[in-house]
Amino acid sequence: MHDHAPSPGGIRSAGHRRLLTISLCLTATIMVVQVVGALLTGSLALLADAAHMFTDASALVIALIAAAVSARPADDRRTFGYQRAEVFGALINAIILIVLATTVGIEAVGRLVDPGETEVAGPLMLVVAAVGLIANAISMWLLSRAQQTSINVRGAYLEVMGDLIGSAMVIVAAVVIVTTGWIPADAIASLMIAVLIIPRAIALLREVFSVLAESAPKGTAVADIRTHLLGYDGVVSVHDVHVWQLTRGAPVFTAHVAVAPELFADGRSAALLSKMQSCLAEHFDVEHSTFQLEPAEQSDCEPHHA
Incomplete structure (x- = not known):
């Protein structure tokens, strides 16, 4: 006996796709401004932030493509639809983050070891970084709600968050250069941006692998669900319980439930x-649940799994 209620919308909703599009336009515009600013000022930190903006733009494009693909309806071959496209999009985002961090880190260390006669125009660097900070703050605000229900939007959100922090670091470096003339502050800010990227990439990769490994969603206590179901009159045992998620915000639950034979005889099954379906939807935020009800005698004769 089944319930196939639709899962939460994630970035499959038109509203979320619109937010991603707006964020993409903001990100692409500021990226161009930062590239021009980096060329005019000679700032590696601005160039690093621009590169990060480029990966943000790529992430948003990937997210939009994944949104369009995952919105396709289920069919006889892909019975859960295309929601996993969001997960693969997030995986690509994580890889981009790692490549970015490595590239920026190597360049920053090289400039610190051999600064040469590097010159950085601090005042213009400060203005460009401030513009980037404002744009990133707007993008984060736009994506903040959608990222709670979509792993792919979360990937884009984390990248924008990193860019916000990166812009703040560039501002600090620019202030140091303007007030003291100490040019290595630019390379140090670049290196710090690279260091900050790694933990975010690892966190996103862990979530992707958790979904692909069909682990129980974070915060889902299988033992609590089983205990709750056993509290219903007539339920003898709950076994072969499986909980996983198609993508962030789309958990799936299946279980065999052995019940007293009189429930079938009385038509109360x-x-x-x-x-039970309402219980999972209301108390455990599991919209898609499948139960196999079986008489207790039959359940006793079958091998059980956790």
């Missing part, structure tokens, strides 16, 4: 099934 349908009401019990409805109660």
Whole structure:
């Protein structure tokens, strides 16, 4: 007996795709401004932030493509639809982050070891970085709600967050250069941007692998769900429980439930099934649940798994 309620929308909703599009336009515009600013000022930190902006723009494009793909309906071959496209998009984002961090880090260390006669125009660097900070703050605000229900939007959100921090570091470096003339502050800011990228990339990769490994969603206590179901009258045991997620915000639950034979005889099994499905949806945020109800005697004869 089944319930195939639709899962939360994630970035599959038109509203979320619109937010991603707006963020993409903001990111691409500021990226161009920062590239021009880096060329005019000679700032490696601005160039690093511009490179990060480029990866943000790429991430948003990937997210939009994944959104369009994942919105396609389920069919006989892909019975859960295309929601996993979001996960693969997030995986690509994480790889981009790692490549970016490595490239920026190597360049920053090289400039610190051999600064040569590097000159950086601090005042213009400060203005460009401030513009980037404002744009990133707007993008984060736009994506903040959508990222709670979509792993792919979360990937884009984390990248914008990193850019916000990066812009703040560039501002600090620019202030140091303007006030003291100490040019290595630019390379140090670049290196710090690279260091900050790595933990975000690892966190996103861990979440992607958790989904692909079909682990129980973070915060989902399988034992608590089992205990809750055992509290219903007539339920003898709950076994073969499986909880996983198609993507962030789309958990799936299946279980075998052994019930007293009189529930089938009295016609109360349908009401019990409805109660259990409502329980998972209301108390555990699991919209897609599948239960196999079986008489207790039959359950005793079958091998059980956790």
